[in-house]
Amino acid sequence: MSRPAIELAGIFRQYGPAYRAAHVLPVEQHRLMRAIENCRTAALGGHVDRCGQCDHLRISYNSCRNRHCPKCQGKQRAEWLERRKEDLLPVEYFHVVFTLPPEAAALARQNPAAVYSILFQTSAATLLTVARDRRHLGAEIGFFTLLHTWGQNLHYHPHVHCVVTGGGLALGEQERFVRCRPGFFLPVRVLSRLFRRLFLEAIGDAYGKGKLCFRAELTELAQPAAFAAWLAHLQKIDWVVYAKPPFGGPEAVLAYLARYTHRVAIANERLQSCREGQVTFGWKDYRKHGRRRSMTLEPAEFIRRFLQHTLPPGFQRVRHYGLLANAHRRDKLALCRRLLVQNPTGLLPQPPPPRPVDKAASETRAMVCPNCGAGTMTRIEILPPQREAINSS
Helix, strand or coil: CCCCCCCHHHHHHHHHHHHHHHCCCCHHHHHHHHHHHHCCCHHHCEEEEEECCCCCEEEEECCCCCCCCCCCCHHHHHHHHHHHHHHCCCCCEEEEEEECCHHHHHHHHHCHHHHHHHHHHHHHHHHHHHHHCCCCCCEECEEEEEEEEECCCCCEEEEEEEEEECEEEECCCCCCEEECCCCCCCCHHHHHHHHHHHHHHHHHHHHHCCCCCCCHHHHHHHCHHHHHHHHHHHHHCCCCEEEECCCCCHHHHHHHHHHHCCCCCCCHHHEEEEECCEEEEEEEEHHHCCEEEEEEECHHHHHHHHHCCCCCCCCCCEEEEECCCCCCHHHHHHHHHHHHCCCHHHCCCCCCCCCCCCHHHHHHHHCECCCCCCCEEEEEEEECCCHHHHHHC
16 A cells, blocks of 8 residues: 555654644653654664565564554554454444533543543443333443544544444343344433433532643633533533444444544545645535535644644543443353354354465565565564654654
């Protein structure tokens, strides 16, 4: 695959030093920028391979492996998807999105770790509570939750995507799998109201325990009366919970997850130009039915928009709940498969029976010389990281 003409790393290398000099950035944002700038360059070291036939040399540099880098997500995504195949059931799957209103998003910007955690906890509790209600489903469901903090135009837009089983284990006896009605998951208005209540209760509790900070335009919320009025306002407005049409089956779920997991705020493929002090990128305007448009920003504004999506250190942006919770996932899924199908091996399209693989031959094919096509590439040198390049970036 050819490398995009414009890369985020190039923009950071060209305009990053001036941006860092003009702004006081958190340590994690400094590290993010340096990692992306140095990714797959001599700064991180690498290795040299040589063809035994034509003496062709190939230099490969190491990846930064930063989870915000658009060049470093492919391998992690592939490994994660391979593990997720084992978790899928032969049922409909639904896509539910929980979005924070702008007022709550402003609080999340200043308290990302605390508010993102509350967003995960309350959206999950909402789904589990409504699904367990016998008036709706009366079952224990399972789902993945993915955190995204951006919109297509890179504005701050924290929300979670939930990929939910279209049914679950019946409460009580646990010996019956209850399916959702075809094409219908759970009532969105009920989900929205419960999510709003649970989220505001959790935010109020965090405030009472001193876990929130308030700066700039939110400074006045440090006063109890102002914070109570802020909560009352949020209680009166509608919160957006969106249930998309069902995926249909496991194959469609995998296709969706392949697009959405390990995604970063902007892919290199969306960058269109970087010249004359302007950065232009493509985006979809979902208010105009997904119309494709271009946006041009000054480099400093482009970098600011990207960096505001930096995750707190160590924060887990993909989580599992209900049937898929780590504590009992294997046993719960085994029970679901037993109740759903007689032959649980047919959960996903099965490939032909595997043929014996000669590992040595496979590795040899992977190292065929790209120049002559006949020789084998052999590693002849390890290139150490150039620490001076890392420190000067």
